[in-house]
Structures are given as C-alpha cells and as structure tokens.
Amino acid sequence: MKPMKISEAVVRRLPVYLQVLNDLHMRDVQTVSSQELGNRLDLNPAQIRKDLAYFGDFGRKGIGYDVTYLIEKIKQILKLDQPLNVALVGAGNLGRALCNYNMYLKDNMKITAVFDVHPSMIGTSINGLTVLPMEKLAETIRELRIRIGIITVPAVEAQNVADQFVEAGVDGILNFAPTILRLQDQVRIHYANFTTELMSLAYYLNEEEENDDESDLD
Template sequence: MPNRNISKSVIKRLPIYLRILDQLIRRDVEMISSKELSNESGFTAEQIRKDLAYFGAFGTRGAGYNTLFLREKIIKIIGLDSITDTIVIGAGNLGTALTRYNLTKNPYVNVIAAFDKNPDLIGKQIDNLEVLPIEKAPEVIKEYGIKVCLITVPANAAQEVADLVVKHGVKAILNFAPAKLSVPEGVHVHNADLTIELQSLIYYSSAEEERLTRVAREAKDKKPKPSKSFTYD
C-alpha cells in the first residue's frame, strides 16, 4: 500500500538503487536479491526492502527483484520516465562545469539553458549552449515548463535568483550558493554547499579527541564578559 509522506532519507537512496540497477542491467544481470543490493550499495538488505515496500511489492519471494522491472519502477517513482529539462543560473566556473557535466553524464536530465547577469559571461559558449542574460530566464522557464533549477551564483545574489525562478514556476532548486534560501511552501531546496561538505570532512581528518578536550578546557577559562553593545537587532 503506497504510503504518502515518504521520508527524505528514503528518497535520497532511490537514485543510488537506480544507479546500481543500471550497472547490473549493463552486465545482463536479470535478478538481484536485497542481500546483493546491500553489498553493492552499502545499505542493509532490510533497509532496501523496506524502502522499496513503501511504493509497492516489486520483488518475488524466494527469487529477489527483476532488475529491469525494478529499474522501471524506480524511474517512475522518482519521475525520471521523461527527460527533465533544467536550467543553470550562474555561469561561472561551477555553473559551467555543471552544465557540461549534466549534458554528458546524466541520461535523465537535460540542461537546456544557462544564465548570468555578468555581461562578460553572456554570450559565452558552453558546449553548444550560449549563456543568456538572466532577464531571459522567466521566458525560458515558462516556455519549457521548467520545474527544476540549479543555482550557482554568489551567496549574495542567491535569494534574489531563487525568488525570480520560483515566481515563474520552478518547484525545486539545487542550491550551490553558501546561503540559506527562503522559499514558499511547496518549493523544495536541496543545498549542495561544497564548502560545508569540505569543512565537515576536515573535522574527521585529524584526531578529534584531543582537539575537543582542549576546546572544552579553554572555554571555561577564557569566556569573555558579556556586553550588550552592538547586539544583533
């Protein structure tokens, strides 16, 4: 029985299952058990079975999952059964790389346009796309029914760009800018802030034990006297 309100964690794992199924199918594997999917993905077999069961009974007891069938189902669950057109806003280094990257690597998604407000970048060629002025974005969003947008502008421009695209119908934003975006109910934002990924990784790259002990010890001694001047308003 399909359950509404499926958690984000479950949804994040679906594309990983999809990728593995793609690989298996390329190798002509027809059936796969949750146990074997576990080996490939690193998630537990129980979790995989539970994830899939949210959407239906796709397997065969005693036999496992038919790879082609399961892939088909996951594609439809995610909504990848027709190619998703998307746009990139911000044609700097990262935006350019992502535009190229997605055009070549991802069979389910197609970057149809890239935008910027910097006159030096407008007109620039990214493979066979030309960078358009940001003013053209509303028109393109409407004409192609764009629902998904990548934002790769600097932090201070991100909210403004988000407001613009949401106003014209975008429902989901992949935000690479190091900024929190406010969006209306029903619009989804995923943050792909690489600085944050990298910094949280640094935490694990050296001996935390002694670092934390020192921090805690120092906090007691050196805490500054509270002052009310210049407080946040």
C-alpha cells in the same frame, strides 16, 4: 496509489539504488537480491526491501529483483520516465562544469537553459547552449516548462536569483551557493555545498588525528 508519506531518507536512497542497478545492468546482471544490494551499499537488506515495498511489489520471493525491471520502476517513482527541464544561473566555472556534466543525465533530466549577469558571458556557448541574459529568465522558464532551477552564482547573489526563479514559477531549487535561502515553503530547496561537505568530512578525520598526536616523531 496509497497516499503514504515517504520519508526523505527513503527518497534520498532511491537514486543510490538506481546508481548501483545501472552498474549491474551494464555488467549484464539479470537479478539481484536485497542482500547483494545491501553489501554493495553498506545498508541493511531489510531496509532496502522496505524502501522498495513502499512503492510496490517489485521483487520475487526466492529469486530477488529483476535488475531491468527495478531500474524502470525506480525511474517511474522519481518520474524520470518523463523529461525534466532544468535551468542554471551562473555560467562560471562550476556552472559550466555542471552543463557539461549533462552527458550523465541520460535520465531525462536536462539543463535546457543557462543564464548569467555578466555581459561578457552572454551569447557564449556552453555544451551547445547559448548563455542568456537574466531578463530572459521568466520567459524562458515558462516557454520550456522548466521546473528546477540550479544556482551557481556567488553567495551574495544567490537569494536574488532564487527569488527570480520562484517568481518565474520554478518549483524546485538546487543551490550550490553557500547561502541559506528564504523562500515560500511550497518551493523545495536542496543544498549542494562543497564546503559544507568537506567540513563534515573533516570532523571525522580529526578524530583519528587525536590518536596520532602523542607520537611526535621527526
């Protein structure tokens, strides 16, 4: 393995490639070219070839990429060929939705523990998992070798939960709360914020509206 530093942009595209490849696989497509992948994803074929070439020679000149093989390879790169246990704190609406999403996570990723602070929540069952009290967090994370923590609590509690996750030895956090977390650098944080996403989408819409403004008909 070359010790090359892969840019974040490349890493973020890999799961998207996987998504399309899984779709092609379902349709019994055997082989796909970078051209075809580029069409589907609105990406430059050269970029796709380059992204993949960082990790190995997965294609065949004159032929393209074998769909099944490439799926396997990308899964290896993302280490989805081994189980990845995930914990979630915050069994509210969003938390429960993500737990039930588990079906999609056939890729060895699995939410294996759910926690909440509210006594009324504790002991209830979500998609086969029993909601545990926060006191059990550290212990459970160690026992189940959980490596990623998902935060679906209100903004004010997010930092506190993140600290507890780090303390318990998690090394990645996916934060759905609208808060910027302050943590040691060695813990990787990804943000998944609905509001942020909508806001940037709104920016583009409203550019269009400026065109409409003049023709005020009623």
